[in-house]
Amino acid sequence: MDGQSLDIKQDSVAVLRGIFPNIFSEDRVDLEKFKAVFGDNIDFSNERYTLNWAGKADAFRTLQERTTATLMPQPELSVNFAATENVFIEGENLEVLKVLQKAYYNKIKCIIIDPPYNTGNDSFIYPDRFKENLEDYEKRVGERDDDGYLMKEGLFRKNSRENGHYHSNWLSMMLPRLFLARNLLRDDGVIFVHIDDNEVHNLRLLMNEIFGEENFVAQLVWQSRQNKDNRNISGVSIDHEYIICYTKQSGQRIFRGTERKTEQYANPDNDPRGPWTSANMVGLATADARPNLHYDLIDPCTNVNYGCPAKGWRYDQKTMKKLINEARVLWPEKLDGRPRRKAFLNDLSDNLPGFSSIIKNGIYTNTATKEITQLLGGHRFDFPKPSMLLISLLLQCTELDDIVFDFFSGSATTAHAVMQLNIEDGGNRKFIMVQLPEPCDETSEAYKAGYKNISDISRERIRRVIQKMEKEQQDASAKNDMFGKDSPALDLGFKSYRLSPSNFKEWRGEEITEDNLAHQLEMFIDPVKPESKTENMLVELMLKSGYQLTDKAENRGHYYCVSGNELVIVLTKMDLDIAREISALQPTPQKVIALDRLFADNDELKTNTALQLQDAGVEFRTV
Numbered sequence: 001m002d003g004q005s006l007d008i009k010q011d012s013v014a015v016l017r018g019i020f021p022n023i024f025s026e027d028r029v030d031l032e033k034f035k036a037v038f039g040d041n042i043d044f045s046n047e048r049y050t051l052n053w054a055g056k057a058d059a060f061r062t063l064q065e066r067t068t069a070t071l072m073p074q075p076e077l078s079v080n081f082a083a084t085e086n087v088f089i090e091g092e093n094l095e096v097l098k099v100l101q102k103a104y105y106n107k108i109k110c111i112i113i114d115p116p117y118n119t120g121n122d123s124f125i126y127p128d129r130f131k132e133n134l135e136d137y138e139k140r141v142g143e144r145d146d147d148g149y150l151m152k153e154g155l156f157r158k159n160s161r162e163n164g165h166y167h168s169n170w171l172s173m174m175l176p177r178l179f180l181a182r183n184l185l186r187d188d189g190v191i192f193v194h195i196d197d198n199e200v201h202n203l204r205l206l207m208n209e210i211f212g213e214e215n216f217v218a219q220l221v222w223q224s225r226q227n228k229d230n231r232n233i234s235g236v237s238i239d240h241e242y243i244i245c246y247t248k249q250s251g252q253r254i255f256r257g258t259e260r261k262t263e264q265y266a267n268p269d270n271d272p273r274g275p276w277t278s279a280n281m282v283g284l285a286t287a288d289a290r291p292n293l294h295y296d297l298i299d300p301c302t303n304v305n306y307g308c309p310a311k312g313w314r315y316d317q318k319t320m321k322k323l324i325n326e327a328r329v330l331w332p333e334k335l336d337g338r339p340r341r342k343a344f345l346n347d348l349s350d351n352l353p354g355f356s357s358i359i360k361n362g363i364y365t366n367t368a369t370k371e372i373t374q375l376l377g378g379h380r381f382d383f384p385k386p387s388m389l390l391i392s393l394l395l396q397c398t399e400l401d402d403i404v405f406d407f408f409s410g411s412a413t414t415a416h417a418v419m420q421l422n423i424e425d426g427g428n429r430k431f432i433m434v435q436l437p438e439p440c441d442e443t444s445e446a447y448k449a450g451y452k453n454i455s456d457i458s459r460e461r462i463r464r465v466i467q468k469m470e471k472e473q474q475d476a477s478a479k480n481d482m483f484g485k486d487s488p489a490l491d492l493g494f495k496s497y498r499l500s501p502s503n504f505k506e507w508r509g510e511e512i513t514e515d516n517l518a519h520q521l522e523m524f525i526d527p528v529k530p531e532s533k534t535e536n537m538l539v540e541l542m543l544k545s546g547y548q549l550t551d552k553a554e555n556r557g558h559y560y561c562v563s564g565n566e567l568v569i570v571l572t573k574m575d576l577d578i579a580r581e582i583s584a585l586q587p588t589p590q591k592v593i594a595l596d597r598l599f600a601d602n603d604e605l606k607t608n609t610a611l612q613l614q615d616a617g618v619e620f621r622t623v
Contacts, residue, residue, distance in 0.1 A: 091499025
């Protein structure tokens with residue numbers, strides 16, 4: 001407290017940093033980054049400390065491009081579609097991240113991703129063109145060929161080391177995805193990114209830029225290889241990978257910590273203060289560095305002088321005297337022994353011991369390969385992550401009802417880990433998985449086993465995990481019935497969705513000419529595409545109104561009540577009786593959305609409906 005009034009400038013800067021840490025560089029607002037996020041004329045030309053690369057401005061343009069895409073429900077590919085709160089989405093993840101922004105902004109507790117490592121053999125989508133016609137757009141957001149498989153010509157391609165923009169392409173791929181992912185995190189949310197030596201240096205700099213350097217939590221080192229690799233020409237066996245962790249906002253304990261080992265605590269002398277263990281009191285500093293910690297320690301009862309260790313004692317004389325008076329010092333029986341301290345179990349803080357940044361838990365890549373091979377009946381996926389590794393991370397930073405998000409789902413290890421952890425601790429965590437339907441190599445075992453793309457593998461793994469857990473639950477229930485116990489209810493299911501073009505026609509003003517203007521206007525008398533289905537329009541309007549894929553939508557005949565009665569969506573019929581029925585709902589809806597075509601050029605009906613709902617305090621919109 002300095003007696004001065006509030007520093008308006010610093011207060012504003014602090015607020016801005018909390019919302020947009022990515023526009024700060026070396027503790028100052030970087031105006032070029034600010035323009036990149038909010039402006040149209042993007043240029044990184046000034047020399048300063050920043051991460052820059054060829055194509056960065058284009059990556060920001062890709063980030064800024066809005067989408068009209070939506071998600072199409074696939075009940076036939078789901079498990080327990082109506083009741084589950086887990087979600088699997090097939091589609092290009094950048095577009096999916098944009099689709100989810102309204103519904104999941106600031107809602108996700110934990111993001112875990114395993115992106116391409118950029119080894120020189122990876123194929124991924126990176127932005128290199130920013131103008132496209134309708135046909136290209138529909139391919140990008142999920143239109144399929146005659147056989148039903150996603151078309152990705154010219155977008156999903158290999159990034160070889162011979163490419164002059166080898167690192168730049170990877171950074172351009174990652175930047176917009178991480179930026180949008182940060183938006184979805186809760187204020188106390190965390191993100192884990194798997195990576196190896198190829199891009200770990202660039203990833204740290206990129207995440208500093210997007211999340212803020214002060215929000216870095218840890219660079220975990222995972223011993224991923226069990227046996228040494230003698231193929232590396234350098235003679236070094238690379239036995240590890242990294243997991244980079246950042247939080248949305250710093251200033252809080254992120255990791256819960258590891259369980260304490262309390263076996264060494266006992267109470268052989270019946271001390272009323274409870275179990276204790278013998279603890280070291282030797283210091284860590286030289287006499288020159290900490291002279292106050294260097295003194296002879298004398299037992300006041302026997303006057304035996306135990307001298308002073310080379311690094312002194314851990315406590316100064318005043319503190320040591322207090323420990324002696326409280327009978328917390330253990331005096332040795334032999335003269336050449338060293339005094340130690342009674343450390344009581346009750347004195348331990350609530351904080352658990354820290355989670356080690358080096359993960360050596362006997363769980364390797366080959367463990368994961370065996371895990372998925374057993375589930376799917378053969379080798380179906382290269383280099384999966386072990387579910388136990390992800391469980392160890394989820395245990396550290398999630399509570400029982402949190403949402404976990406993975407937009408590089410791969411073989412769906414994250415979904416497996418979430419369901420397994422829920423079984424172990426009775427939690428109700430939900431997952432959202434996103435996976436591009438990347439075609440499987442036709443020579444691979446996965447393709448020969450009938451898996452045409454990676455998303456097929458992802459979904460099937462989740463199904464097999466559910467089947468396994470249901471069997472285990474049935475066995476446990478049968479056993480518990482003998483003892484009168486109930487098995488906990490678990491969410492063993494997932495809703496499947498596919499990224500899809502909008503159900504509504506897009507006004508493409510740049511394509512309008514004098515000759516086709518009348519045709520364009522006639523087309524937009526009814527903006528609904530002819531092939532659009534009611535259930536697909538419902539999902540799209542919910543998402544674009546900010547409702548989640550798992551929010552309940554109750555069918556009331558001609559309209560749907562979403563999330564109780566917060567939102568009403570009318571898709572099949574509208575008249576004054578229906579309007580009166582909606583306005584009489586309890587609680588009263590906040591908003592009603594209806595298809596404009598339901599009024600069939602009846603302006604009087606539309607006006608009366610709007611007035612009736614307005615009188616009831618309901619916002620009314622048509623599409």
